[in-house]
């Protein structure tokens with residue numbers, strides 16, 4: 001079992017092993033010497049950083065993994081960080097991945113979503129906390145406020161690969177609640193504990209995930225408001241759908257950076273500098289928020305939630321509808337990599 005998690009460079013294509021090793025990159029220190037590129041034990045918790053969060057400062061870097069998956073390489077190498085458990089005092093490994101790459105080189109439609117989620121599952125991750133910079137669609141959600149969304153409307157355009165199940169491997173998974181209630185309760189408690197200390201938290205919200213990379217028209221922004229939209233981004237999907245397929249609990253923490261363009265009049269429409277300025281100004285709060293969440297998630301009492309035991313095995317049945325003889329061997333092999341033992 002342990003062998004499965006001894007992740008090396010180029011896991012899926014061993015012949016690339018030496019070339020990928022030489023391109024080794026760590027977060028936030030590129031080409032840092034002496035950082036291991038393997039990690040021997042499963043890592044259960046991951047943080048995905050979005051716009052303005054390409055690394056997590058203040059953590060000890062234990063390893064940097066350059067994982068190759070059947071869906072290619074993730075958006076960035078995976079940093080394995082050490083976080084001291086609040087219940088045992090022992091360091092717990094936490095994975096960090098930068099959604100848009102280390103230099104923000106991937107636009108929302110170019111993010112390596114399948115490789116990201118597959119790589120995280122492969123190293124043992126069963127809970128993901130994902131960060132996102134969002135536009136606010138409601139007056140009371142002010143720039144720099146945090147929102148824990150509980151619903152999503154999909155306004156992506158179907159151009160992003162959005163499922164692991166294809167090529168003669170048919171699978172269907174429930175997505176009525178796109179975020180995990182057990183994890184979101186913990187995240188909300190942590191956010192509220194920081195309130196009054198520069199942090200404002202909105203406990204729920206309808207997240208509109210649009211295609212981008214252009215921002216919305218004013219008509220679209222107003223339409224989303226009539227739908228009851230709270231916030232808007234370009235990154236929640238297919239990330240959240242793929243996490244569900246991969247039996248991983250997923251919760252996004254959104255930070256408002258602008259009022260999109262619905263206010264009109266004298267109000268400045270969203271632009272990138274505005275987003276980045278708010279992200280930068282509130283980076284310390286985002287870091288404190290993630291620190292508080294990791295403090296809680298690494299407690300022994302949350303182990304069952306963090307391991308997503310309630311999702312374990314769901315794809316064994318939901319993803320095995322197709323008779324063996326109708327499966328395309330390549331598609332079957334990919335899923336066997338993702339779910340060892342499920343589709344043998």
Ligand SMILES: CSC[C@H]1O[C@H](OP(=O)(O)O)[C@H](O)[C@@H]1O
Nearest residue numbers: 050051108132133233234235275
């Ligand atoms: C730079 S503004 C648009 C960009 O910001 C958000 O990124 P992320 O969700 O990764 O924080 C939004 O989804 C867009 O990708």
Ligand SMILES: Nc1ncnc2[nH]cnc12
Nearest residue numbers: 133134135232233234260
């Ligand atoms: N207004 C907006 N629309 C879409 N994604 C965003 N990310 C930050 N602000 C945004």
